[in-house]
Amino acid sequence: MSFQATRQLKHRWNWIKTVQLSGRWSLLILCVVTLCHCASLRNPQNILNDLGPRETRPLFWHVEGHEGTDLYIIGSIPLAPRKGWEYPAQVEAAFKQAQALVVEVDPNELSQPLLAQMIQVYGQLPPGQYLRNLLEPQTWSLLASELKESRLRVSAVNRMRPWLLSELLVLEQIRKSGYLAQGGAESYFIARAGQRSIVPLESIQMQMASLANLPLHTQQLALLDTLRRSQKVPSEMQELVNAWRAGDEKGLEQLTFQTLDHDEAFVPFFETMVFQRNNRMQAQLEVLLNAKQHSGESVFVSIDVAHLIGKRGICQGLRKKGYQVTQIHGDEWPSFLAAAAPVKESPLGIHP
Numbered sequence: 001m002s003f004q005a006t007r008q009l010k011h012r013w014n015w016i017k018t019v020q021l022s023g024r025w026s027l028l029i030l031c032v033v034t035l036c037h038c039a040s041l042r043n044p045q046n047i048l049n050d051l052g053p054r055e056t057r058p059l060f061w062h063v064e065g066h067e068g069t070d071l072y073i074i075g076s077i078p079l080a081p082r083k084g085w086e087y088p089a090q091v092e093a094a095f096k097q098a099q100a101l102v103v104e105v106d107p108n109e110l111s112q113p114l115l116a117q118m119i120q121v122y123g124q125l126p127p128g129q130y131l132r133n134l135l136e137p138q139t140w141s142l143l144a145s146e147l148k149e150s151r152l153r154v155s156a157v158n159r160m161r162p163w164l165l166s167e168l169l170v171l172e173q174i175r176k177s178g179y180l181a182q183g184g185a186e187s188y189f190i191a192r193a194g195q196r197s198i199v200p201l202e203s204i205q206m207q208m209a210s211l212a213n214l215p216l217h218t219q220q221l222a223l224l225d226t227l228r229r230s231q232k233v234p235s236e237m238q239e240l241v242n243a244w245r246a247g248d249e250k251g252l253e254q255l256t257f258q259t260l261d262h263d264e265a266f267v268p269f270f271e272t273m274v275f276q277r278n279n280r281m282q283a284q285l286e287v288l289l290n291a292k293q294h295s296g297e298s299v300f301v302s303i304d305v306a307h308l309i310g311k312r313g314i315c316q317g318l319r320k321k322g323y324q325v326t327q328i329h330g331d332e333w334p335s336f337l338a339a340a341a342p343v344k345e346s347p348l349g350i351h352p
């Protein structure tokens with residue numbers, strides 16, 4: 001694709017620039033999984049009442065290495081208020097002691113022109129195909145109604161694959177709710193990484209390819225679900241934020257997986273976008289846990305919470321492999337976490 005075509009694409013899809021500037025495609029996947037497939041829950045208000053408006057008690061684990069590095073894993077969400085979240089002292093101490101930071105995607109992996117090209121390759125329908133001809137009349141009618149209050153133009157939407165449109169609709173709902181689709185845990189710790197190595201578990205291209213390779217029927221089903229839940233998204237988004245801030249693991253599991261438990265049509269989506277990715281990311285974390293050259297060191301890991309929880313989550317998968325996985329609750333200060341340990345800023349090259 002020519003550079004001129006890239007510029008035309010970026011101009012035509014100007015509404016996507018928030019995602020391009022952040023370079024963080026992974027930040028939307030959790031929202032698509034959770035906000036578009038979640039059920040109503042009672043807020044864990046008893047815990048939230050004890051927190052300030054930006055304070056959090058996110059799910060946080062320590063994994064003891066067999067022969068290699070120890071891991072401190074925080075479950076993140078890709079949403080934040082404009083001033084960001086405040087994290088518990090245990091989380092901050094673990095980060096300060098860590099020699100490296102592991103994240104899902106390196107936000108600096110691609111330049112904006114390359115990202116625009118990937119959007120066209122993986123997000124645009126083949127020549128001669130139009131979304132209106134692929135969708136059921138009911139779905140297109142719901143979409144047309146949604147677009148009346150959207151920044152998205154029908155001419156651009158009509159050339160998109162359903163997966164891309166689903167993510168952009170969720171992105172708009174995040175914006176309307178007053179949250180930022182960046183500034184979550186990954187962004188926060190990447191900005192403070194200093195000389196630490198930043199180790200991505202996935203690439204932007206890998207994530208886009210996974211979405212684009214979903215069966216068309218599955219993409220259409222996810223889009224229809226997104227449209228049907230459009231009016232509920234603000235309240236469901238707040239439920240997600242509340243459950244995450246309170247460290248409500250059971251609540252997060254219900255929000256994330258209840259649709260899957262009740263509708264088998266979503267199995268391909270969850271298999272591709274959650275469970276298969278869980279397995280790949282877990283395998284890379286096991287490399288670190290067994291790397292003798294990093295024995296006695298620690299690595300801080302930030303992963304979307306949907307990948308860490310549940311029977312097929314990464315934490316349970318590591319337990320099944322024999323690793324000691326300890327959840328750090330509330331104000332606990334486990335013996336293996338030295339609060340007053342000095343900051344070790346020496347770089348550590350890790351390549352799972």
